[in-house]
Amino acid sequence: MTSVTAHVIADDAEALAVAAGLAEAFRTEAPLRDAERRLPYAELEQLSASGLLGVTVPADHGGADVRQETLAEVFRLLASADASLAQIPQNHFVYVNVLRRQGTTEQRKFFFGEVLEGRRFGNAQSEAGTRHVQDIRTRLLPLPDGSHELTGVKHYSTGALFADWIPVLARAEDDNLYVAYVPRDADGLTVVDDWDGMGQRTTASGTVRLDAVTVPADRVVPHHLTFQGPQLHGAVAQLLHAAIDAGIAGGALAEAAEFVRTKSRPWFESGVDTAAEDPLLIQRFGELDLQVRASEALLGVAARAVDAARAVDAARDELTDASAAEASLAVAAAKAHTTATAVLVADALFEVAGTRAALDSLNLHRYWRDARTHTLHDPARWKIQHLGRHVLNGTRPPRHGLL
Missing domain, CATH: 2.40.110.10 (Butyryl-CoA Dehydrogenase, subunit A, domain 2)
Structure with missing residues (x-):
């Protein structure tokens, strides 16, 4: 249970600065936490104290009400350091959003106050052994x-x-x-x-x-009222998952580059003195960087689409089918791309770093394990399906919490 006094973040710029600082602090012991499965109680207390958990609380309740573009970048920064730590608050923000959309005035006042004080929301939604993920029997x-x-x-x-x-x-x-x-x-x-x-x-x-x-x-x-009209619930939730995947990819690429610069030997046929000068490695790093940049660009496009839809909602006091669909499709594209990128780059880390990178003691495989596990949340193939239906037939995506 949270036992800290939480700072209240003022704006988007402060949120990004705080996230960058926490990412650097969390990065140091991330390999050890993973290897020993050391649960991050202390780190989550830091997260609560930082005020980041309250950044989506509406301004009229005392929060910064940051843009979704900012929130996505917060998650990308945290995931580049420790993907597990980044995933833990994902549901927190999803259920703050539920209150924002469907909570009563009294519920919003109470729970937004709790959030600004650093209280954390968990999640209990998925069930095992049911027909499918939407078959809720609780x-x-x-x-x-x-x-x-x-x-x-x-x-x-x-x-x-x-x-x-x-x-x-x-x-x-x-x-x-x-x-x-x-x-x-x-x-x-x-x-x-x-x-x-x-x-x-x-x-x-x-x-x-x-x-x-x-x-x-x-x-x-x-x-259930959330899905009776145009909604951004699914887009916001999936945007944060995409940000986590983009963060894993960026973290793996940075780790690979540092390893090659400081620990790898050049291949004897390359004719160069260091691995970082190997033209084939340079080419491969360029290809991987291009993939990461594309994922990050799509993440930004998606976040801005969600922000645009939210702006329409605020101005007209109602969300439109067109703006909600555009946001959902933009997020679907980002999530499909970041899914592939996270797995690709985490795997390529070993390709470029060589045999020594496979030592269990270095725990570089955590990037691949995290990417492969996190990207299983929901199938990217269905996001691509909805993109195809829209571009070919103009079909808007369905209203559910996974898109």
Whole structure:
């Protein structure tokens, strides 16, 4: 549970400066945290104290309300240093956004205050053994006193172990989706640290068990209303995932370049004195840099498309189908590209660095393990499918939280 006093960040420039400083601080022990699966409690307290968790709180509630372009860059910076640490707050911002869209005035006042004080939101949404990812079987049932009872089992609950509040996705009696914001120490709620993924090892994306957990009525938000009209919920969530992948790619490329400059030997046929002078390596690094630059450019385009749609929403007090679709498609393009880039560059690190880079003690394989694990969240092939449908037939993407 958070026990720090949080700074309140004033604007986009400060948010980026704070993120860059934290990234450098987190980078130092990232290989050791991964190798030993040392959970980042201290680092998350630093994150809370920094004020970064509150940067999307609206200005009329005391927050900086930064652009999505800024938020994406914050995540890219953090992921370039430690992809697990960057993923942990992804759901935090998603569920701040849920409150922004569907929370009551009282709910926004309370929870935005919590966020500005450094409180962390986790996540309990995905379930295992169901027909598909949208098949949510956790139930939110009414009680005679007007409160609710929450029962179910969640998996891949990134951030829950470190959270002050755990937003739980559940279906009510009417089968509609709601989000219940549950205190981490609520009776009947258990967080199990059973995540054993090969990558993103310190996200603690384990199991949340809910055994007749009582939830007051004022802690429940009607999430299904989000998808009854144009929405940016999915675009914002996927933008942050794309930023994490772009960060992994950039971190892997920087690590590879440093390794080649300082540790690699030139190939004997190259006729040069250092590996950094090898023309074939120079060519390969140029190709990889081009790929990373393209991913970062698409990430920026996507973030600006989301910002543009949000601006239309603010000006007209309603989101349009056209602007929401453009944002979703731009994010889909960025996510598909960053998915490929993260895996490609993390793998190419070994190609350019050579045999010594494969030593387990160096833990350079964490970039590939993190990239391969994180990019499994949702299939890029379906994002490309929606891009194709739109460019060929003008079909707008569907309204759901994964696009």
